[in-house]
Amino acid sequence: MGKPHLPLWRWMTVLLVAALLLTGCAGNGSPKETGAAGEAGKGGDGLFKIRVQSQTGFNEFWVAEELGYLKEEGIQLEYVGLLGASQAVAAILSGDNDLFMNHPDTIVRAILSGAKLKITTPGILDSQEFPHMVYFTKEGSGIRSPHDLAGKKVGVSSVKSCPDLVFTEWLRQNHLPKDAVEFVVMPDKQQEQALKQGLIDVATLHPPWIKRAQKNGGVTMLTNSFEVVKSPAGGSSVRGFSEKFIQEHPDIVIKFNRAMAKARKWINQNRKEAEAIVAQRLGIKPEDCSSFYFDENDWVKEEYVQAWLDMMIRNGELEEGKIQAKDLYTNEYNPYYVEAKKQGAL
Template sequence: MIRRFAFVLLISVLLIISAGCGNDNSAASGKPDSDGLFPIRVATQTGFNEITIADELGYFKEEGIKIEDTGVLGKGVTEYQLIAQGINDAFISGHPPNVAQARLAGLKMLAVAPGMVDNKDFPHVRYLVQDSSPIHSLNDIIGKKVAISNVAPCTDGYLKYYLSQQHLSGDINWTTLPSPGQQEQSLEQGLVDVTTSHPPFAGIALKQKGIRQIATSWDILHSPGAGLSVRGFSEDFIKQHPDVVKGFTRALAKVRPWINSHQEEAKRIVAKQLKLEPEDLSVFWYDEDKDINQDYIKQWFDISEQIGLWKKGDIQPADIFTNEYAPQ
């Protein structure tokens, strides 16, 4: 188990190095390459992501698009910063609050397609402890050391929202571990008391002896919308390449229901990329609607405002997305 995680961590480090010194970071030409495919540059994904699967199935190629990975995100670096710097073209992870925060910072980003949503049977986030832990519910995490990823606000945000709703207060030692698999490994080694865990690594962790689940994001929010992730581009890219954006949303509209109905095949594709065993992985559940649901975004805004990411009225749900380019 530890060897598997160590291998993934090594790959992540190598990708970060290659992203810093081996990639062409010049602005995209805005034209198809010699192979006739339009390149869309994105951050390399280190978890379960529909972009990887759509690319493997040829859905992007059918739309005249090819996905070009530019390396994993460094600590403290966001997809939105890389787009603003002309390094990447699209953001392919994260949630509505991330787009809202980018726009509040002056980066004109727009979501054009939904991604995964929360599901009772395929939860977005699982909360795990060691089997011997005295922690038996989320009410017990006050004063504890909790491992989170750098994909805020879904890891710490859900928990802060839950504690607020339950009128529970007290310090929590939030420990950010950005590398894939690092959160789960830290729990196994007893370095943290609780870990938040996403697919695919939640599945691996739960198969290990001595790991116990105390709750999921569904238990907190009871809503598919509160798990919504979104994909998109800068406003400039959308204006310059509307047909490419439409092709991008068509490819994703094909792959989302495919993943839901072909989970074992989807696991094999992701496992091949991450050098893991398919049977160990857990999966996300994907939104099968072609449009982004504004009510789902509003749920994220309610959470974000409750935990103080911004003040109510600073930005509206309609400001961060468009369905103009969704498949008809």
């Protein structure tokens, strides 16, 4: 028997979310994974299958799989294919995906469009040493500051997401309008070559592609996300589920949080080994693979979510008071938060 038809209002919500959101942070590589996924739930092996979009950049999921952290909790990730942020969220609403991984601004847009989602799990943060994004120019281009960018083309993996929002924030800080530049959408993986060919004037790269561009040479860093936002929040990428999934599988959310906390901390403490794991999955050399700095907080911190709302408000992408940071996340299914609360440590 097939899956029951969604009511018309639900399909309208799915389509509206997909129309408003574009692809999110992704490395745009060629992952060695396939995506024929079934229903969420226990398989014949006794593991609970969580469906998630296939990964194209540096991520903690592959590390958690390799180290057995997910299996210890009775969880197996099932990859549903390459999805942009909008597609991944729409797939959650239609029941074809379970887990999202986005920046808070994407979740804001989805919730305001009617999606019932909750952030449950920390992901990455930003740092000067391991930046979330680096904006590169071609060596010798003469572009040294935002005031050299009038009419220039900026490569971004998406719009209405982290690459253009952070860049727009940098323009605003320097008293320049968003339309001072033209955003050109293309995968991170293609931007280094496009920059050197003169198809774009600025390339916006995430891990793992930052290190490769620096190693190849011929590029100059214009700025990075940490320098713009001046806070670890500049890289805040979070994970979560639909409210329906959380209500139906609260124990799985708790176990997922436990596995991910282990993986995030292990990556920061064993960076070379983590880069080797991801490089193998992407089919690139470990020495060409850069990595994110992962959030070592055991639960979601409101100030990191709030920073993205503030950035959206400052840049005219969100009306002040329209939504609160506390509306976006829950820590009630995080075992570390629950224990700290029980001990009176909060």
